[in-house]
Amino acid sequence: MFGFRRKAATAAAPGAAEWRARGNAALGQGQLVEAADCYRQAAACDPADAEARVNLGYVLLEQGAAVEAAGTLSQAVALAGERTELLADAQFLLGRAHRLQGQDRRAAASYRAALAARPGFAESLQELVPLLLDAGQAGEAVAFAQRAAQAAPRPQVLMLLAQALHAAGRAAEALVPLDAVLASDPGDAAALACRGNVLLELGRCEEALASSEQVLGVHGRQADALANASAALLRLERNEAALALAEEALRLQPAHRVSLHNRSCALTNLLRMDEALLRAREATLLHPDDADLQWSLGVAHLLRGDLAPGWKAHEARWHAKDFPGALSRAFTAAPQWTGAQALEGRCILLHAEQGLGDSIHFVRYLPQVAARAREVLVHVQQSLVPLLAQLPANCRLLQPGEPIPPHELQCPLLSLPHAFGTTLATIPADVPYLQADPERLPPWQQRLAGRARPQVGIVWSGNPQHGNDRNRSIPLHSFVAIAQEGVGFVSLQVQVRESDRAAMAHWPGLFDAGPLLHDFGDTAALASALDLVVTVDTSVAHLAGALGKPVWVLLPYVPDWRWMLGREDSPWYPGMRLFRQPARGDWDSVLQRVRSELRALASS
Template structure:
């Protein structure tokens, strides 16, 4: 602590006292010259001669304090005061030692006694004010600094700490004025530059704040706090890479900073470097194991790394410590949603809202969960309640727009999404969902540009995997003749099958086409016309001039409903495998129908698009042979499938899409829910009846209200009239099968 009071001279009365006085004077000289060890040795000799030498005791305490030995300092100063209780300076110095020991209330008592005995003293008022500041008694601290400044108007420390207190009281303009006065008196005061940056940051003047931090660091290059604060403002300015470097510099001299490690984790999360972010978060937790913010952040990172069960365990541990912490309940709700436990997630967010009924983020989460449960009216009410709390909340307007689209109120939905983007032009989720809605409505002109926002929608996680390529992105604006272009899969198998149709168009323009796809599709797509090479994802890539993700090709080619390319067959099955399946199936005695009843169980809307096996098996009738094209059979369906003699099944033999394609070639018709086999059948030109959920739930590519598809000429769409009711849909399919539609396909 700055500022201590000196002791008084000692008057000798006898030879021992004279020797002690000489040693004491020698110690004081060493002390004044900064030679603390020699000063302490001299004071020790004095105390051997005169154990109750008040000033030696006092000065020993002062020297111990200056050496950072605060408990020893307090002990010696107390000994001096026991002998001479009315030494005002000693009370002040005892206050300094107690303050460094964190015993602020005791320190205050010492300072007040010092002021009683010695009268107004600028240093004592200053030190007392800093103790009040540490206790969070800011108004009293401010009064103390004012008194110190009245006695010493140019006291730089008092001006600086006064500004810190004003900042805590959110009196930022006054704080800035105080700091400007400090720097006018002493431009080289690094801590004042740092504090000025903090005030400017809170005033929203981020660029000026950055300049102040830079000024502090030019004076003290290893100034950890300034590096840390610089990192914060760089995050605000949208410069995460620079912020990361700043946090690294902050941690170099101060690796025990939990806040530094935590903020480093936050910025790594912004950069989507999730494993590194988790490692930084773990370092922060080593230093502060019970910090709820860091524990919550760890749970969030585990979720982003798809370690949802571990995230839930971590959050439940935090919840056991803080069962009524709404922030933890909110994050737990998010994690449960990722685990597919929607009802449990809703229960968790309801608990959070019971504790914080008007919290904007919790209302958004509740609305999103209700939307997932297709409880659209309740979801809309939740989003509108969020807007009552924050009328200019872009996310709430965006979510409101999405649920209005679900309700078929498309004009209102578009207006809400448009307004969300007026409020928050960078809100990728609003743009992406507006794109999905326009595509669902068949408006490709407006929908496809917005669909490109998928790369920036963080909650999509790794589903839309944006990759870094040295080759530039091609979106149709430059000629491709004579150039090598990489087309790469980005989403599911069905998406790859649907959009690989564009590859021959590029070859027709003179491009050399390299196709990178999921391993299960490599063999099948190697026969796609115009493709020079098909590589599995993860393989080494050759040099290319341009690159384009498959789902950006419709935008690049200016696709509209009336110019979708290759709506007929553009893939072929391997003739040898087709023949082999013919032998397995044997002679056909009637229409042969391939069936698929379920898709990926992790799909967000799987429970609305998939069927139990028994429902599809009900299509069997005399004269119609059902063949299961289902590769992955769920355990409950597997038992039923093995005992059902009306459906032939070959799931063990469907080792890749080549086998599935060859088996499809041997059936007359495919009846399937919305999964990759629907796209495979359509790409092969095989008649395919696709069973779709009702409302606005179907994927955008099937659009609304159509019984046909512009993507596949051979497709017929069977839609639910009411969401969740498959009975009428299957009855129509059964009637069409019995009416001979399968034989005519």
């Protein structure tokens, strides 16, 4: 009798859930290839399985397959529907896939979507905030970080909020989340370091130094913490100590960027210029694309009078972190004139970029530009407009608020020396290159009539917001040491600080012209009626020099780069004398020397 064998029962094929479980097990053991295969099987079993695609996307990212991961995760996003937790994971991983492909905008959009699905998603916030900050969208970064901090005030989120606030220029507010982090963990190195940077920006240098020293005490002698402490010491003008910490950091990390910068700055502040230049060159070789290091190199060259290489390196300022003039060319998209392009038949825009004195200093190049170009548009600060009434025929002075006309090229005023290849021998020093309005001069001559001669205009302080004001300005109770019988003193000081008012009231015979000076046209007319101007390093020094008036400029131990070192004259202004501090902070000897020179002038 013939019969047949019953077929053995076959095991049921694994379903999507089982394939996911197998994939999770393989992933837990680090077996990425097997995990990816299992997740693909799960997706094949259930075309609507979003979770399998999220997991597969994660594995593909771990394998470096960003393009395939992006496709898989895009499917997961579409399938996740209203499952917000799954959607948040899918969008976050999709953002990472976009980021790996250099698609930062798409990455940011995915991170935004992840945060919308899960507001306290710290990992997504950590990815999104740096992207927004790099894109200059600090305000949006703050908004996301604030929402996340409200939803989940964890230390990671609070740190990101602090960083966003700091980048948005809200340094004082950034201290609040930092203090919250440190309240829960007083030794948190990242929070202490960030707090030190914020305090330094706020000018609270001693506190900044204390934060950096706390990091060093708790976490050891690390290069980053040493660099932060060195930066605080630089601001406190403790340059020897700053140099020592910078060099210690560089022994740990020879290419540490911030420490290289700190070392160059400290050496420059100590006027050890040969070393400063050598170290600055070394730093730029290690980091050739670093604008701050190039800028430091430029300053070192210019201080030494090495103008050609100085101008070239000085152009890096436009990309430096804290350059104050960066917004000045935001209103023009025209290419910058470098001196290489022909100007014949073309219109060029020349524009201010920094302070009033900088503009006065470098408008001297206007005739040279005008001689080459078809038309020159001139855009300067409003208070300087009255000074520029007499321009070459093809120059047009733009009035405040006037729209910028079409132009083919542009150049910041401080870039003109580089464009012209200026050296010490070729500085355009013909003065006067500015003139006072002749109609404004007689009233000043009448006011000064009958006063003691010589008539000497004085300025003892500059802009209190200037980064180096503490070194450039002199308290009036000290400046009064130049007072000398037989000399008529006239204050050209427009803004008088409260701390100077008492000394001003007790200076016998001082004529306070400040309230009568409404713009630089008035100041130019008054300066033209005087015999001499004695001033600290302010815009008035440049104005008097540009007018061709005798002017004595009182300089701190470490002067601005344009005054160079070791000389009592200025190649920029033939009628100028420089009175330099012989040691840091020593105004007394400078003022006594000025008084002695005034005595000689009065008796001549």
